[in-house]
Amino acid sequence: MADYLPHTPAEIEEMLAFLGMDSLDQLFAHIPPAVRLTQGLDLPGGMSEPDVAALFTRYTSANQAKASEMTCFAGAGVYDHEVPAVVKMLAGRSEFVTAYTPYQPEVAQGVLQAIFEYQTLIARLSGLPIPNASLYDAATGLVEALNMAHGATTRQKMVISAGVHPHWREVAKTFARGTGHDIVEVPLKDGLTDWGSVDASNAAAVVASYPNYLGVLEDMTAAKALAVANDALFVLGADPVAAGVLKTAGQWGADIFVGEGQPFGTPLAFGGPFLGLFACTTEQTRRLPGRIVGETVDSNGRRSFVTTLRAREQDIRREKATSNVCTNQTLMAVTAAIQLGWLGTQGLREIATRCAQGAHYLFDELVKIDGVTAISSQPFFREFAVRLGRDASDVLLTMANDGVLGGVSVAALTSGPDPSIEGELDDVLLVTVTERRTKEEIDRYVEVLRKAVGQ
Amino acid sequence: MTSHALSGGRAASAPLLGHETEPTIFEMSVPGRSAYQLRTTGVPATALADLIPATHLNADVVNIAEVSERDLVAHFTRLSHRQFSVDLGMYPLGSCTMKYNPKFCDAVANDPGLNSVHPGAPAELTQGWLELLATLEETLCAVTGMAAATLQPAAGAAGELTGLLLMRAYHSANGDPRRRILIPDSAHGTNPASVTLGGYQVTTVPSNDRGLVDLDKLKASLGPDVAGIMLTNPNTLGLFEEEITEIAAAVHEVGGLLYYDGANLNAILGAVRPGDMGFDIVHMNLHKTFATPHGGGGPGAGPVAVSKRLVEFLPGPKATRLDDGSFAWVRPSRSIGRVHGWHGNAMVLARALAYIDVHGGDGLTRVAQFAVLNANWLRHRLRETLPAAYDRVCMHECVLTATPLKNKYGVRGLDVAKALLEEGFHSPTVYFPLIVDEALMFEPTETESLQTLEALAEAVERIAQRAIDDPDALHRAPQTTPVSRVDEARAARHLIPTEDAASR
Numbered sequence: 001m002a003d004y005l006p007h008t009p010a011e012i013e014e015m016l017a018f019l020g021m022d023s024l025d026q027l028f029a030h031i032p033p034a035v036r037l038t039q040g041l042d043l044p045g046g047m048s049e050p051d052v053a054a055l056f057t058r059y060t061s062a063n064q065a066k067a068s069e070m071t072c073f074a075g076a077g078v079y080d081h082e083v084p085a086v087v088k089m090l091a092g093r094s095e096f097v098t099a100y101t102p103y104q105p106e107v108a109q110g111v112l113q114a115i116f117e118y119q120t121l122i123a124r125l126s127g128l129p130i131p132n133a134s135l136y137d138a139a140t141g142l143v144e145a146l147n148m149a150h151g152a153t154t155r156q157k158m159v160i161s162a163g164v165h166p167h168w169r170e171v172a173k174t175f176a177r178g179t180g181h182d183i184v185e186v187p188l189k190d191g192l193t194d195w196g197s198v199d200a201s202n203a204a205a206v207v208a209s210y211p212n213y214l215g216v217l218e219d220m221t222a223a224k225a226l227a228v229a230n231d232a233l234f235v236l237g238a239d240p241v242a243a244g245v246l247k248t249a250g251q252w253g254a255d256i257f258v259g260e261g262q263p264f265g266t267p268l269a270f271g272g273p274f275l276g277l278f279a280c281t282t283e284q285t286r287r288l289p290g291r292i293v294g295e296t297v298d299s300n301g302r303r304s305f306v307t308t309l310r311a312r313e314q315d316i317r318r319e320k321a322t323s324n325v326c327t328n329q330t331l332m333a334v335t336a337a338i339q340l341g342w343l344g345t346q347g348l349r350e351i352a353t354r355c356a357q358g359a360h361y362l363f364d365e366l367v368k369i370d371g372v373t374a375i376s377s378q379p380f381f382r383e384f385a386v387r388l389g390r391d392a393s394d395v396l397l398t399m400a401n402d403g404v405l406g407g408v409s410v411a412a413l414t415s416g417p418d419p420s421i422e423g424e425l426d427d428v429l430l431v432t433v434t435e436r437r438t439k440e441e442i443d444r445y446v447e448v449l450r451k452a453v454g455q
Numbered sequence: 456m457t458s459h460a461l462s463g464g465r466a467a468s469a470p471l472l473g474h475e476t477e478p479t480i481f482e483m484s485v486p487g488r489s490a491y492q493l494r495t496t497g498v499p500a501t502a503l504a505d506l507i508p509a510t511h512l513n514a515d516v517v518n519i520a521e522v523s524e525r526d527l528v529a530h531f532t533r534l535s536h537r538q539f540s541v542d543l544g545m546y547p548l549g550s551c552t553m554k555y556n557p558k559f560c561d562a563v564a565n566d567p568g569l570n571s572v573h574p575g576a577p578a579e580l581t582q583g584w585l586e587l588l589a590t591l592e593e594t595l596c597a598v599t600g601m602a603a604a605t606l607q608p609a610a611g612a613a614g615e616l617t618g619l620l621l622m623r624a625y626h627s628a629n630g631d632p633r634r635r636i637l638i639p640d641s642a643h644g645t646n647p648a649s650v651t652l653g654g655y656q657v658t659t660v661p662s663n664d665r666g667l668v669d670l671d672k673l674k675a676s677l678g679p680d681v682a683g684i685m686l687t688n689p690n691t692l693g694l695f696e697e698e699i700t701e702i703a704a705a706v707h708e709v710g711g712l713l714y715y716d717g718a719n720l721n722a723i724l725g726a727v728r729p730g731d732m733g734f735d736i737v738h739m740n741l742h743k744t745f746a747t748p749h750g751g752g753g754p755g756a757g758p759v760a761v762s763k764r765l766v767e768f769l770p771g772p773k774a775t776r777l778d779d780g781s782f783a784w785v786r787p788s789r790s791i792g793r794v795h796g797w798h799g800n801a802m803v804l805a806r807a808l809a810y811i812d813v814h815g816g817d818g819l820t821r822v823a824q825f826a827v828l829n830a831n832w833l834r835h836r837l838r839e840t841l842p843a844a845y846d847r848v849c850m851h852e853c854v855l856t857a858t859p860l861k862n863k864y865g866v867r868g869l870d871v872a873k874a875l876l877e878e879g880f881h882s883p884t885v886y887f888p889l890i891v892d893e894a895l896m897f898e899p900t901e902t903e904s905l906q907t908l909e910a911l912a913e914a915v916e917r918i919a920q921r922a923i924d925d926p927d928a929l930h931r932a933p934q935t936t937p938v939s940r941v942d943e944a945r946a947a948r949h950l951i952p953t954e955d956a957a958s959r
């Protein structure tokens with residue numbers, strides 16, 4: 001019997017007596033007996049914290065892919081960046097961790113100002129002026145972007161490059177079951193979106209990814225032109241770390257930016273909680289999903305922050321709201337603000353540059369191996385895809401024996417054949433290098449892969 | 456009271472740092488200053504221009520902020536001191552279940568054996584995570600009385616929309632997706648917003664004079680075009696829908712499904728299960744019921760559990776226990792597809808499982824018992840000051856009304872809420888549910904002691920006395936907090952969402 005309840009037997013008796021009751025059961029007496037549980041829950045009894053901790057080692061020890069056992073070269077939108085002690089400690093402060101949505105701004109200036117700083121950073125990194133206070137992740141952020149494009153154009157057709165992460169596209173299709181959006185995927189050729197192959201007339205949105213999920217840097221001029229020619233919004237999913245050195249979504253002419261904020265201080269965390277980045281042009285402000293924090297003054301004229309443009313939101317507009325988002329990912333947004341404060345202007349450029357240097361160094365070594373070929377001849381940033389001539393999942397398991405998490409199998413990301421890959425899927429491996437990988441680790445990767453593919 | 460114990464320092468006495476504003480990190484920035492330190496890698500430092508074509512490179516530098524680590528720590532520590540939290544004091548924000556968040560659960564989730572695992576790693580290398588997820592799914596099904604669950608939805612609203620898409624898939628498979636969803640007038644705002652995104656139309660069902668769904672009017676709204684009903688039970692008034700079996704029978708009669716909004720699940724743990732009440736779809740807010748911290752507004756987790764007939768439509772892939780004892784990702788046969796980029800808010804899911812394991816079935820039952828005891832004690836204790844909108848036994852929260860204070864002294868519910876901040880307590884939820892005038896929704900949760908409840912009640916009584924003595928002062932409350940009432944109209948009229956907008 002373990003719990004966190006303060007009530008002593010004497011207090012329970014006193015409280016029940018105050019209510020004119022003599023048992024806790026009486027509090028539930030108005031529940032119809034037909035539906036009452038009589039035997040309690042079919043679960044084991046409670047355990048002390050140390051006993052539960054011991055139980056959890058069952059899970060942690062069975063996770064071979066953890067950092068202490070494997071060097072990570074897996075990416076696919078989730079990257080193994082440095083998260084320093086100072087960021088973990090600040091983001092772990094219980095004032096941030098155990099608060100809720102800042103409904104009472106007078107006692108929530110800490111979270112509100114941190115979100116304001118986060119919003120400023122996202123606006124700068126996206127090159128778009130109107131950020132929100134966060135969404136669940138990039139995939140659901142894309143859904144919000146599509147809903148915004150529908151709101152702006154009243155059209156249903158969504159033209160999406162197959163260079164957009166397969167999971168994001170799948171999530172968009174799932175939610176299109178409710179909104180009725182018509183998702184049209186545009187195939188890749190040599191890693192580049194074949195925009196000429198699609199009819200974008202009457203499209204609400206043209207959606208691309210920068211870099212695309214295979215790591216390729218596509219010139220976004222064509223995508224933007226296609227959107228403009230069809231009066232559609234241009235939605236760009238971009239790697240926020242790339243913004244340290246590459247053109248921003250705004251510079252490519254995007255109307256809406258979405259991105260995955262995990263690289264800013266959030267661990268790999270088996271996929272969540274992550275951070276959906278979102279920003280748009282001022283034309284779309286009234287259609288913004290979720291919360292936004294704005295600067296104002298208090299009744300004594302002091303600078304203050306408050307959630308604003310509330311009339312868009314579900315608790316006020318109900319079925320006419322721009323989105324149903326309520327709880328978002330505030331703690332990850334605060335974490336991102338802290339991590340970016342730690343990196344600073346120079347640090348962000350440095351990690352972006354190091355990612356590109358490491359990835360290109362590894363790429364050049366890998367394609368020297370017989371049977372390993374690049375999937376695209378195009379420039380890339382921090383990630384690339386190669387064909388192995390062997391099942392990529394098998395290769396990953398073989399490499400795991402040498403302590404290397406060799407990447408992500410593209411076949412594992414897609415649910416069947418995918419317009420992003422010409423030809424077979426099964427032997428395509430997606431590989432990334434972050435600023436945390438040393439030359440020694442990269443050289444070892446090359447040897448381990450060479451062995452795994454039998455060369 | 457039998458005990459002479461004190462309630463502990465109220466949060467007003469905690470180090471909220473007075474009235475000094477904190478500059479933004481950008482205002483503290485000095486060009487050339489830095490805090491970051493990276494590994495020495497030995498990777499050839501090829502110039503970026505030799506790796507990436509010039510057309511992609513940004514000619515401009517994106518300015519972040521340039522501060523030392525010392526200043527970074529001071530800045531965010533000062534911000535944290537300007538923030539109320541559960542760890543600081545009582546947070547009776549109705550509908551949000553702001554209970555104590557056990558530190559142990561954070562520690563478990565932060566174990567590198569869980570949080571350093573890449574979500575795209577092969578299932579063979581992440582068996583621990585898959586077992587954890589499969590175990591949590593089984594556990595949540597036991598708590599709710601359902602057949603299977605998806606853990607992907609990242610928050611309650613995401614769970615709602617997932618549930619509605621499951622309804623649509625189910626009805627579509629039977630030949631007609633149907634058109635309408637019924638929602639009581641007391642429902643959370645996320646319900647109608649989710650209904651629209653699910654491609655359905657909202658039909659509002661009025662409450663009766665007992666604050667419950669009006670069964671006759673519900674029956675009059677039903678028809679073959681009704682896909683289902685979304686209900687919270689206990690409802691947002693904190694009252695149990697006593698005619699739930701009649702409601703379920705009526706909705707099922709026309710072929711509709713029942714959706715359970717799990718926002719108030721904390722009230723019924725171990726007492727009654729949604730599955731036994733006839734619900735077909737249930738979302739849970741793990742950050743509420745199972746105490747994973749709210750993070751200043753997220754992350755949450757909103758798993759959705761379903762009855763047998765909906766199992767094949769669940770989002771996938773799902774962590775699945777195989778006959779040989781190993782685990783694999785399996786897609787349900789007619790899955791609606793992914794609703795999250797990966798596997799859901801995994802670290803939140805791990806915290807929830809740790810919380811459930813500590814409590815066990817018996818502990819979870821006590822959680823609900825004491826949540827309900829505390830809410831009823833507070834309702835009864837305050838009956839002379841803030842009467843309950845419906846004065847009878849409530850569940851885990853009570854909706855009180857400031858109408859008497861408004862009528863007699865011109866003091867509104869918002870004034871009471873703001874004055875409570877001066878008293879060192881977080882405010883209750885104000886003006887919700889919409890059907891109660893001057894609503895103040897208190898959810899004390901089970902982790903608050905009798906002494907704390909008494910201190911809250913006395914604070915409310917002091918405020919009521921101030922309403923008599925000096926109502927104008929209450930309109931200006933709070934004054935002892937880091938800022939006083941903020942100009943919300945100005946924020947909306949002249950939007951300044953970033954430092955750069957501020958400086959223009």
